[in-house]
Amino acid sequence: MPHPPEDADRRRTVPPVIVYPNDSLPRPDPARLARLREDLKMVGNVTVPPREGRCIEVPKGHVFRISCPEGSQVGDLNLWNVADLSERFFSGKTRALHGTHVSTGDRLWSTLPHLRPMATIIHDTLDWYGIDEFGGGVHDVIGTRCDPYTHALLSGGERYEHCCHSNLTRALADHLDLSFEDVEPHIHDVLNVFMCTGFMRDSGKYFMKASPARQGDFIEFLAEMDLLIALSACPGGDCGATHSSDEAICHPLKIEVLRPDSTLS
Numbered sequence: 136m137p138h139p140p141e142d143a144d145r146r147r148t149v150p151p152v153i154v155y156p157n158d159s160l161p162r163p164d165p166a167r168l169a170r171l172r173e174d175l176k177m178v179g180n181v182t183v184p185p186r187e188g189r190c191i192e193v194p195k196g197h198v199f200r201i202s203c204p205e206g207s208q209v210g211d212l213n214l215w216n217v218a219d220l221s222e223r224f225f226s227g228k229t230r231a232l233h234g235t236h237v238s239t240g241d242r243l244w245s246t247l248p249h250l251r252p253m254a255t256i257i258h259d260t261l262d263w264y265g266i267d268e269f270g271g272g273v274h275d276v277i278g279t280r281c282d283p284y285t286h287a288l289l290s291g292g293e294r295y296e297h298c299c300h301s302n303l304t305r306a307l308a309d310h311l312d313l314s315f316e317d318v319e320p321h322i323h324d325v326l327n328v329f330m331c332t333g334f335m336r337d338s339g340k341y342f343m344k345a346s347p348a349r350q351g352d353f354i355e356f357l358a359e360m361d362l363l364i365a366l367s368a369c370p371g372g373d374c375g376a377t378h379s380s381d382e383a384i385c386h387p388l389k390i391e392v393l394r395p396d397s398t399l400s
């Protein structure tokens with residue numbers, strides 16, 4: 136049986152260093168973000184039915200609010216530059232810059248070589264949650280999205296076609312009037328809105344637990360460029376138990392597009 140080297144203790148006790156300290160990131164002005172919220176007029180909205188996906192465009196400078204109008208529900212979010220779908224949300228870099236979970240003041244960054252803020256979170260009713268005793272947090276950028284391919288791999292070939300990946304693909308295909316196959320390569324790793332996830336402290340394995348979101352909870356983003364966004368109401372519902380089946384209780388999600396009073400920006 137292999138045994139640890141003699142300096143194992145010393146190797147393990149080397150202190151970690153945060154790679155991207157938050158104070159070195161260009162940050163939005165919190166007072167400006169608060170001002171933007173003072174007078175918002177709804178100019179568009181879409182309801183995402185349970186186990187389905189929908190797209191909506193959000194002009195630069197507008198706010199979009201994602202809410203749970205009926206009950207706890209996880210949403211998988213994709214974002215693109217509406218003028219160039221190759222510039223899209225970069226979940227991995229957002230994770231490196233802000234951490235495993237995002238909240239008010241954090242930004243959603245775009246793919247290289249652009250690396251621009253696509254959206255800034257300006258309000259989150261789940262700000263209070265923080266990191267729980269299991270290491271779990273809300274709104275993660277660590278999961279990828281539930282998809283039929285992983286499900287088939289793990290279930291011995293069983294198909295389930297209302298995974299978030301498929302819902303997002305169908306939503307984008309409908310919006311662009313293209314085929315499923317044409318748009319599937321544009322679907323990317325998501326922001327898991329309202330999802331509660333973390334890594335097990337003993338094994339490092341990715342875990343999920345029931346979302347703390349309740350009816351009326353919402354998160355708001357300022358669009359930093361003209362955006363096309365897609366949202367799937369995950370078939371896992373609050374993602375407390377099952378995925379990739381019709382077993383979980385699911386609710387709709389709502390996206391509202393809101394225009395700030397121009398004199399406040």
Ligand SMILES: [Zn+2]
Pocket residue numbers: 211280281298299300368369370371
């Ligand atoms: Zn999902």
